[in-house]
Amino acid sequence: VADALAERDHLARGLHVVTLERGAAYLKASATSLRFDEHYTDSGLRDPNLTTGLHSVFFYGQYGITDRLTGTLNAAVFSRNSVNALASGTTQEILLEGEAINGLGDADIALTYSLAPREAAWPLSVSLILGLPLGQTAAGEQGNLALGDGEFNQQLRLDLGRGFSFAPSVQGYATAYAGFNNRSNDFSEELRFGLETGAGLGNGKLWLITRLSVLESLKNGATAETVSNASVFANNTEFVSYGFEVNYYVTERLGLSIGAQSVLRGEILAAAPLYTAGVFLDLK
Numbered sequence: 001v002a003d004a005l006a007e008r009d010h011l012a013r014g015l016h017v018v019t020l021e022r023g024a025a026y027l028k029a030s031a032t033s034l035r036f037d038e039h040y041t042d043s044g045l046r047d048p049n050l051t052t053g054l055h056s057v058f059f060y061g062q063y064g065i066t067d068r069l070t071g072t073l074n075a076a077v078f079s080r081n082s083v084n085a086l087a088s089g090t091t092q093e094i095l096l097e098g099e100a101i102n103g104l105g106d107a108d109i110a111l112t113y114s115l116a117p118r119e120a121a122w123p124l125s126v127s128l129i130l131g132l133p134l135g136q137t138a139a140g141e142q143g144n145l146a147l148g149d150g151e152f153n154q155q156l157r158l159d160l161g162r163g164f165s166f167a168p169s170v171q172g173y174a175t176a177y178a179g180f181n182n183r184s185n186d187f188s189e190e191l192r193f194g195l196e197t198g199a200g201l202g203n204g205k206l207w208l209i210t211r212l213s214v215l216e217s218l219k220n221g222a223t224a225e226t227v228s229n230a231s232v233f234a235n236n237t238e239f240v241s242y243g244f245e246v247n248y249y250v251t252e253r254l255g256l257s258i259g260a261q262s263v264l265r266g267e268i269l270a271a272a273p274l275y276t277a278g279v280f281l282d283l284k
Contacts, residue, residue, distance in 0.1 A: 019112055024064040025064070028278050030257070052084075074108040075108075083099055108153075110127050122162055124160050131151075137233070153183055156180055157178070158178055170200065188220050189220060191218070207248075214240050241261055245276075
């Protein structure tokens with residue numbers, strides 16, 4: 001799930017707000033792992049494929065440029081895409097050698113502007129998210145190894161949030177977003193929607209987060225016929241996915257996170273969960 005690998009973190013800080021205060025920063029290093037031997041076809045059915053893996057190391061950073069403007073960078077600083085060898089079921093003869101590529105993956109840069117004051121009951125923000133095609137595309141003998149999709153994304157997105165306080169030591173928030181993603185190189189444009197809720201326990205020391213994400217392709221671009229449907233970065237991908245994340249503050253600023261994401265419905269994407277683990281620094 002390529003979009004899941006480029007997931008924008010929304011860790012709550014007290015009562016949830018959309019943008020950071022001026023001079024505040026949030027930094028995170030994480031590793032993601034996706035390994036699958038089945039994929040969803042363009043009709044939503046599951047088909048087998050050679051066992052394929054995509055493992056990445058991400059750097060994610062947010063910085064409060066002003067109280068209402070936040071800059072974000074999310075970059076796959078290292079990725080490895082591999083496919084296992086194909087062996088005969090009767091003779092065990094290797095029919096197709098396994099392959100792998102390593103290198104830099106794609107990156108996102110974004111500017112988020114708060115349309116409402118920080119003290120507003122319903123913080124509303126607009127973001128411009130640019131996806132930079134830095135990763136290698138369509139490598140390997142079968143053309144199904146890639147570290148990026150090779151196209152330039154320009155996404156416009158609206159986020160609406162609300163913070164809650166259930167008790168002196170229990171806080172929470174809920175956010176929703178909707179976005180339109182324009183894509184280059186004959187890739188189809190996309191509609192993106194999502195919901196996220198979080199609960200902070202122990203005066204915000206432990207945060208439990210759940211997410212629901214929807215991606216709908218307009219299917220108005222050329223189909224990438226040279227790239228297998230089993231590729232992580234194929235065109236015309238669609239999904240409804242759900243996930244969870246657990247964040248624990250070891251100190252006031254330093255914390256650890258683990259999470260997973262899976263698919264309820266999919267087209268042209270990997271049929272397997274994505275796992276992630278990381279360490280973050282919250283410089284309020």
